[in-house]
Every structure is written in structure tokens, then in C-alpha cells.
Amino acid sequence: NAGVTQTPKFQVLKTGQSMTLQCAQDMNHEYMSWYRQDPGMGLRLIHYSVGAGITDQGEVPNGYNVSRSTTEDFPLRLLSAAPSQTSVYFCASSYRDRGSLGYTFGSGTRLTVV
């Protein structure tokens, strides 16, 4: 089924560990983004990409790295996990020139850092 696929769905990390959250889309969308959502809060933009090889920072980029080597994939890397990064992470993608169709979001990755 077409859409945005995020893996893993759940993850527990120890403080200081590193990991990569995977995001893949099969809709040939140019734009992809990563958000985090904390309890009782809206979504905050971490990083986004307007095409392969192009990334930029959002509101809360510290502690996270991204790269976009292909149109389909946009992984999010946590270099040294901290308890403050405990959150639900959402990946989203959209067309550039058909922006009126909105963004498609993945089902999320629930991350706990202990």
C-alpha cells in the first residue's frame, strides 16, 4: 500500500546510545519532514527536506541529524540519546507542486530514553 512507512514502531534506548529512525515513502514525494510530539503538545518540526541531497533545520534540530540520499528515504539519527528526546516521532511527505493534497504522515515511532 502506498504511504509513509516508519520503523520501528516502538524503541527503548539507554541514555547515550545512538539509533536511526527509518522513514520511507513510495509516492515519489519531493518533500519529507520529521516531527516530534510530546504529551499535550502539538507537533514540532525537527528537520525537513525539499529533495534528495537537500535538508534544513526546523524548530528543534539539536541532537538530531538527517540525510536524504534518495527520494524515498529520510532517516533521522539520534547521536547520543537523552531522556529529553523521549517522544513520539512522525515522518511526513508531500508533493511539491501538488501541495493542495497535503502531507501524508506515518504512524509514528514511540521512543523512550531511560
Place this chain on the structure above:
Amino acid sequence: LAKTTQPISMDSYEGQEVNITCSHNNIATNDYITWYQQFPSQGPRFIIQGYKTKVTNEVASLFIPADRKSSTLSLPRVSLSDTAVYYCLVGAFAGGTSYGKLTFGQGTILTVHP
């Protein structure tokens, strides 16, 4: 991107029409207004987008006055399954072209009662 203001929460009953208003006094000429819906433990889902006057689809209607400083999302005859958080976003798209990132506010928690 224009800042938006929405009510934090609303309550309704099954079968009623619900109207959620969003204020966006600083909307730019090229900005579009977009609404997303988010159920618990899921990513946001695009509902509707408009530029001016009225837009209607199978899910909702969007009313935008001439000055475009506010907009109203209308959900006809809500059911329990419409209980969700509703986000109003301004900007991000202009003339069908995405700017590449979405900025979410706190959203409105809609609770539908039996």
C-alpha cells in the same frame, strides 16, 4: 509563517454540527489555509484546504471570509469517531506549491459525547 489561534478544546454531541474557528491575522496574500485531524496514537491526516470563500469535500467544509483573517472548519453531524485534535495551519502552500514544511500550533481537542 502566519501564527494561528484556535480554542484549546470543544465539546459536542453526536449528530450536531461543529464549527472550529481559527484566527490568522497575519496571513499573507499567497498563504493557503489547511486543516489536519489527529486521532490518538496516529499521525495527522489532511482534511481540507482553501484560499478564500468556501470549500467542501466529503469530510468537512471550510469557510473563509473576504479578509481571510480567520477561517472556520465545519464538521456536519459529528459522531463519536470525530473525537480528535484538529489543527489549523496557514502558509506552507501557495498556488499548489509546498514551501516544504508545516508549522503546527496546539490544535483544538474536540470531544464528541453520546
